[in-house]
Amino acid sequence: MSCTFLDGKTKAIFCESIGNPLGNVVDFGPLAELAHSHGIPLIVDNTVPTPYLCRPFEHGTDIIVHSLTKYLGGHGNSIGGVIVDSGKFPWIEHQEKFSFLNKPDKSYHGVTYTETFGEAAYIARARVVPLRNTGAALSPFNAFLILQGIETLAVRMDRICENTLAVANQLKNNANVNWVQYAGLDDSSSKPLVDKYMGGRASGILSFGIKGGREAGAKFIDALQLVTRLVNIGDAKCLACHPATTTHRQLSPEELAKAGVSEDMVRLSIGLEHIDDILADVNQALAAAT
Ligand SMILES: Cc1ncc(COP(=O)(O)O)c(C=O)c1O
Structure with a gap:
């Protein structure tokens, strides 16, 4: 698969597994191969099928995101989202493109995420930088409602x-x-x-x-x-x-x-x-x- 949209500045390919509102399905397996051949990760929004129907990691996806507000919570009563990192993308092999993971981060004690966290580099930074900066943490009650939703x-x-x-x-x-x-x-x-x-x-x-x-x-x-x-x-x-x-x-x-x-x-x-x-x-x- 070739693509004219990708250039040296592209950091990732992002798609939905089932698109909302069209309900179309993306052939994301070949998209993962395309992304990897350009040294970038594939991120899939798997909100609509949920992990019960679809497991994008089994088809080469590197990172999955879900809106918990939808099927996972399941009752339209709480807002939330998750990032799930497969830990498989080799950030360390693409030092220049992903310098935020490969160079010391002054805002977090000079840590270099790939050195300190290995496979968990991306998700560790997601927790200590964007989550800290935006404050987008779930309230305990919403976390409880969502966990109860996931049970069913x-x-x-x-x-x-x-x-x-x-x-x-x-x-x-x-x-x-x-x-x-x-x-x-x-x-x-x-x-x-x-x-x-x-x-x-x-x-x-x-x-x-x-x-x-x-x-x-x-x-x-x-x-x-x-x-x-x-x-x-x-x-x-x-x-x-x-x-x-x-x-x-x-x-x-x-x-x-x-x-x-x-x-x-x-x-x-x-x-x-x-x-x-x-x-x-x-x-x-x-x-x-x-
Ligand atoms: C596929 C998909 N992903 C993400 C979102 C964003 O969800 P939230 O409202 O929880 O931020 C939506 C909302 O419609 C969606 O349909």
Whole structure:
């Protein structure tokens, strides 16, 4: 794989394993090889599939980040994030490019992270410099809520994947829907990558195009009764948002297109409710909006 975007100043490649809001899957194994051939690490945001469905370290990724606010916490009640370092990237072999890890750091007792911490150089610096400088430490109560959420991750993800596939299949057959994008559908262009990296299951984000465009999209989210109108993802509850009239409403139609957000696009984050209740609510809101 070659790439014209990388030059001598590039420090890392960053991607999402499943993209939010598009729900596309990135073929990050070859991206890791590309990054390494340029002497830089691959960082993967694995928030949407979670470690239960996808383990990017097994495909050459060097560093993984997660928003804990989403599926890991799982209840939309706390904000947090984690950086997980594989410890495998050879920072010491790229002294000039990563001088912050290879030269003495005056702000921390003159330590040279690669010498003092070895494989833990990157994550040790992440703790003692950016974390200290920004103060972005979890409160004890949020840490407790997130740890409790993680205890049920596996059962929540099983149910969420099952529910999301059922909603996607139902939407495909709804006359008020222009298109459905869910990487877990057999006819999705991302499905081969879902099979390769995620054991065939694609988590809980799906998007669809509603007939009637911007106006119908706004009416749809107003008409929902069970599904909550909220721009978070990964909650125990189903959430819906219409980006063109909410998160992206300041953009012109051209800017929306550039951001990959069409005026008819509705994003759903499917939760744990009974599938019959979810389908009934989505169907009645579609009927009311179109
Ligand atoms: C894939 C992904 N990563 C990271 C974030 C940022 O999460 P937080 O709000 O916890 O900072 C989001 C938020 O939408 C996301 O969807």
